Amino acid sequence: MTENMMEIRDVSKIYGPLRALKNISLDVPPGQWLAVMGSSGSGKTTLMNIMGCLDTPSLGEVTLDGVRLAKLSPGELTAIRREAIGLIFQQFHLIGYLTALENVMVAQFYHSMVDEAEAFDALKKVGLGDRAKHLPRQLSGGEQQRVCIARALINHPKLILADEPTGNLDETNEGTVMEILHDLHDAGSTIVLVTHAPEVASHAERIIVLEHGRLVSDNAGKNGPPPADPAKSPGAAPANEAVGEASDDGAAIGDDAAVKAANAASDPGGLNPTK
Amino acid sequence: MFFKMVFRALTRRKGKHLMTAFTVGLGVSLATAMLGVMFDVGDKVNRELKTYGANLSVIPRGSSVAGEKYEFADEADAEGAAGEEGAIDRSGHAGHAGHSGHSGHSVQDFLSRARIPEDELHKIKMIFWAYNIVDFAPFLSTTVFVGDNPVNLTGTWFDKRMVLPTGDEVETGVLPLKSWWEIRGEAGDDSLPLGVMAGETLARELSLEPGSSLEVSTPAGEKINLTVRGIFRSGGEEDNELLSPMKLAQDISGLGGLVDRVEVSALTTPENDLARRAAKNPGSLSRMEWDTWYCTAYISSIAYQIEEILPGVRVKAVMRVAESEGTILRKTQLMMLLLTLLTLLCSALAISNLVTANIMERSVEIGLMKALGATNLSVSLLILSEMLAAAFLGGAGGYLVGLGLARFIGLTVFGTAVEVKTVVIPLAALMVIFVTFLGSLPALRALLKLKPTEVLHGR
Numbered sequence: 001m002t003e004n005m006m007e008i009r010d011v012s013k014i015y016g017p018l019r020a021l022k023n024i025s026l027d028v029p030p031g032q033w034l035a036v037m038g039s040s041g042s043g044k045t046t047l048m049n050i051m052g053c054l055d056t057p058s059l060g061e062v063t064l065d066g067v068r069l070a071k072l073s074p075g076e077l078t079a080i081r082r083e084a085i086g087l088i089f090q091q092f093h094l095i096g097y098l099t100a101l102e103n104v105m106v107a108q109f110y111h112s113m114v115d116e117a118e119a120f121d122a123l124k125k126v127g128l129g130d131r132a133k134h135l136p137r138q139l140s141g142g143e144q145q146r147v148c149i150a151r152a153l154i155n156h157p158k159l160i161l162a163d164e165p166t167g168n169l170d171e172t173n174e175g176t177v178m179e180i181l182h183d184l185h186d187a188g189s190t191i192v193l194v195t196h197a198p199e200v201a202s203h204a205e206r207i208i209v210l211e212h213g214r215l216v217s218d219n220a221g222k223n224g225p226p227p228a229d230p231a232k233s234p235g236a237a238p239a240n241e242a243v244g245e246a247s248d249d250g251a252a253i254g255d256d257a258a259v260k261a262a263n264a265a266s267d268p269g270g271l272n273p274t275k
Numbered sequence: 276m277f278f279k280m281v282f283r284a285l286t287r288r289k290g291k292h293l294m295t296a297f298t299v300g301l302g303v304s305l306a307t308a309m310l311g312v313m314f315d316v317g318d319k320v321n322r323e324l325k326t327y328g329a330n331l332s333v334i335p336r337g338s339s340v341a342g343e344k345y346e347f348a349d350e351a352d353a354e355g356a357a358g359e360e361g362a363i364d365r366s367g368h369a370g371h372a373g374h375s376g377h378s379g380h381s382v383q384d385f386l387s388r389a390r391i392p393e394d395e396l397h398k399i400k401m402i403f404w405a406y407n408i409v410d411f412a413p414f415l416s417t418t419v420f421v422g423d424n425p426v427n428l429t430g431t432w433f434d435k436r437m438v439l440p441t442g443d444e445v446e447t448g449v450l451p452l453k454s455w456w457e458i459r460g461e462a463g464d465d466s467l468p469l470g471v472m473a474g475e476t477l478a479r480e481l482s483l484e485p486g487s488s489l490e491v492s493t494p495a496g497e498k499i500n501l502t503v504r505g506i507f508r509s510g511g512e513e514d515n516e517l518l519s520p521m522k523l524a525q526d527i528s529g530l531g532g533l534v535d536r537v538e539v540s541a542l543t544t545p546e547n548d549l550a551r552r553a554a555k556n557p558g559s560l561s562r563m564e565w566d567t568w569y570c571t572a573y574i575s576s577i578a579y580q581i582e583e584i585l586p587g588v589r590v591k592a593v594m595r596v597a598e599s600e601g602t603i604l605r606k607t608q609l610m611m612l613l614l615t616l617l618t619l620l621c622s623a624l625a626i627s628n629l630v631t632a633n634i635m636e637r638s639v640e641i642g643l644m645k646a647l648g649a650t651n652l653s654v655s656l657l658i659l660s661e662m663l664a665a666a667f668l669g670g671a672g673g674y675l676v677g678l679g680l681a682r683f684i685g686l687t688v689f690g691t692a693v694e695v696k697t698v699v700i701p702l703a704a705l706m707v708i709f710v711t712f713l714g715s716l717p718a719l720r721a722l723l724k725l726k727p728t729e730v731l732h733g734r
């Protein structure tokens with residue numbers, strides 16, 4: 001591991017009087033599964049958009065796989081997004097008048113060339129081989145999310161960004177989705193997962209917490225490898241210390257995290273041991 | 276894949292796109308009808324308008340339409356006129372004197388007037404503007420007696436066929452010239468010398484019906500048995516007359532081969548300054564102006580050309596009619612053009628609303644495509660293709676409806692079947708593209724500005 005997949009240096013995002021992100025610095029090594037937590041409005045989606053080249057920071061620098069994004073034009077950012085990023089959304093965002101298979105093929109189309117067989121394989125991988133010809137409204141929420149995942153994966157992105165992928169799903173479907181993410185992780189994908197739910201975050205090997213746009217907690221290095229098989233009973237048992245503290249009360253995360261942030265404040269650049 | 280997406284969007288979002296198709300269809304159908312009528316009816320409007328009367332009246336020089344010359348009825352004058360015109364054949368009129376008691380000195384006047392030789396009339400169709408001469412018919416008025424009452428009998432061509440020296444065949448006469456006449460029974464026939472048509476008023480007075488026979492006596496005292504083939508209503512003075520084949524009137528009056536006057540209906544270019552100056556005095560024009568005038572279908576230049584080709588005639592333009600014809604036609608066409616433009620503008624506005632609604636509704640989908648790496652161009656193309664596809668579908672339908680509409684307008688408004696010219700097809704296609712692009716423009720701007728981050732995370 002010579003280089004980080006993503007390097008974020010002193011990034012701020014300013015909306016008028018509001019600073020949605022404040023001097024965030026973060027490195028994500030290749031193959032890491034990172035969970036981003038924080039209360040509503042803390043800047044998780046904003047950070048995710050910047051990572052996914054959907055948005056640009058007001059201040060600071062972002063480097064994706066060795067490429068400094070600040071120097072790129074909107075068109076080049078679009079190209080990077082097309083090549084390197086897989087996006088998974090809380091609301092799935094499937095195109096209503098296209099079948100599951102065609103929804104996957106749209107991503108191929110805007111990336112390069114459509115390949116129906118490959119798209120079908122991707123659907124089979126998420127367990128939807130028999131649903132390929134269904135329209136989104138004929139699919140359950142979990143199935144739709146799996147189509148969304150298949151679409152995100154079809155072009156072999158370097159980085160998978162999932163913004164609350166389980167936010168609209170029940171527990172069973174959440175389990176299925178987490179299983180797929182585990183498979184991806186095992187296959188070496190770099191994953192950034194935004195979530196409110198501690199038991200979802202617990203699947204990740206590293207958890208950071210945002211509070212009012214500040215990075216207040218990062219368990220990188222404190223954690224061992226992820227639990228041996230968390231998918232079997234997601235959230236059933238606290239997987240690690242950091243999540244265990246917060247799992248009973250979401251609102252408490254911020255407070256606890258603030259303390260941790262204070263501890264870590266003296267060494268903001270050295271959060272990541274792999275650097 | 277692109278076409279698949281367009282196709283799916285079209286077929287699975289039928290309702291919305293049907294609205295688009297319908298809107299475009301409506302616009303195109305009206306525009307097609309208007310343009311079709313405008314292009315084709317140009318001539319036809321003119322033809323219809325000219326039916327309100329001939330716009331040129333050909334009379335012998337030294338004569339007048341109103342007949343003010345009746346006072347100069349002495350032999351010498353008539354002889355003089357005859358010498359001048361060199362066209363009067365007075366053989367066989369001796370018998371008229373016997374009947375002069377009936378009609379006073381008008382028979383004398385009648386004989387003394389100059390006339391036009393019938394066998395030269397075809398030349399009217401050989402002037403520079405021959406193709407603008409729509410119809411013409413000669414007239415020769417005589418008097419016959421039914422019992423003791425004098426009745427006007429006018430000889431004319433009903434529907435005469437002739438072959439010009441150029442080989443062109445011409446068919447003309449009073450029936451095509453006065454195509455608005457209402458005829459009961461059968462129309463007159465130039466080959467039936469004793470078959471006449473009776474004006475409605477006269478027919479009522481004499482209780483004539485189609486098929487009646489009518490005995491009249493000539494000024495010479497000869498009795499002739501006529502057959503009334505049909506009754507016509509012209510709305511004019513002719514309603515008091517009998518219309519007969521030319522030969523009969525010539526025989527009765529003893530004026531073989533001659534006619535009194537010719538009415539000509541010509542398609543003309545609206546008068547302008549040049550035409551008005553030329554009408555006063557063609558000599559006042561410069562060489563260039565004269566050429567321009569001569570080679571334009573002004574009523575005055577057509578009149579001039581007829582005078583050139585028929586020596587001894589004077590051609591009077593019935594100016595008021597000619598001018599209003601031009602003006603009405605121009606105004607009608609202008610109005611149609613305006614209506615067409617307005618129609619298109621309305622369609623564009625409606626389309627604009629539809630496209631905007633379409634893009635609003637699909638903002639998430641568009642944001643998603645952009646997030647997946649679609650460029651602005653490709654998303655715009657997708658939306659435009661969808662719109663164009665729906666628009667062309669509607670446009671094709673609209674064109675067909677427009678054809679029907681044009682026919683309908685042609686028949687009800689102008690009383691003629693309109694053939695929509697093929698040039699309207701590319702025009703209609705252009706209109707579809709124009710309307711769709713124009714309508715889509717504001718929405719496309721919104722599309723370009725749309726940021727995926729603003730629509731993808733349900734805030």
Ligand SMILES: Nc1ncnc2c1ncn2[C@@H]1O[C@H](COP(=O)(O)OP(=O)(O)OP(=O)(O)O)[C@@H](O)[C@H]1O
Binds near residue numbers: 046
């Ligand atoms: N385009 C924008 N203009 C102005 N303010 C914005 C914009 N986008 C985000 N914000 C603000 O920035 C802050 C962070 O927003 P963000 O969406 O990143 O929060 P979040 O952590 O994803 O919240 P949630 O958990 O509710 O999704 C919020 O206060 C939000 O109102």
Ligand SMILES: [Mg+2]
Binds near residue numbers: 044045046163732
């Ligand atoms: Mg969010």
